[in-house]
Amino acid sequence: MSPRHLLIVAHGSRRLASNEEVRRLAERVRDLRSPGIDHVESAFLELAEPDIPAGLDRCVALGAREIVLFPYFLAVGTHVAEDIPEAVAAFRARHPDVAVRVTGHLGASEALPRAILEVAATQEPVRGV
């Protein structure tokens, strides 16, 4: 199978720490070493680097032949519905040889409700302190 990369696309923030959280998240996903994903990168719609075109290009430079773009957004808005598809369309025009798929956004994912219950359940018992 040709090298498949996961690109986690976040909104981007003026708070450097928020962008750093996204980059660390990409590292945490990478560390899981999923057999179906050869590499994990992050990119930002605005306010942080790399932007989406640069993030996609970086995947290609690192050898990706397939890219799964994951919109790290809680809700569908203009960003998810329009901005990301536009950036992907522009990328495809530049790289017709690289396959790109955009997944559903985080807020709609099937995996999210269980993940939330895991957070709620796995920590110490409820206390009033």
Next chain:
Amino acid sequence: MSPRHLLIVAHGSRRLASNEEVRRLAERVRDLRSPGIDHVESAFLELAEPDIPAGLDRCVALGAREIVLFPYFLAVGTHVAEDIPEAVAAFRARHPDVAVRVTGHLGASEALPRAILEVAATQEPVRGV
């Protein structure tokens, strides 16, 4: 064990559809019927109803004796670090008999990297269309 409720707290948006996504997420979590959680509600920091005090009070009105508050935020910012703890402190002053625990926010959760890989892996093969 006394009734334990999960309160999913989101930022809130001017877009009604985004708030509706949060409410539906709470329903999806509720539908999983976790043995450790008796009920699931949602609340909003601003821009939507119920706000956090109203959401906590609603849990109490529905019978909660323990509340797990899950910050549905991608990053730690003032909202997670200050606004939510302040609202919880005010609630505790009003309801010293109800235990409240605030979990880590979504973006930092241990469950998130695996959930992202699940989204990336479980959908159809990557295609350039």
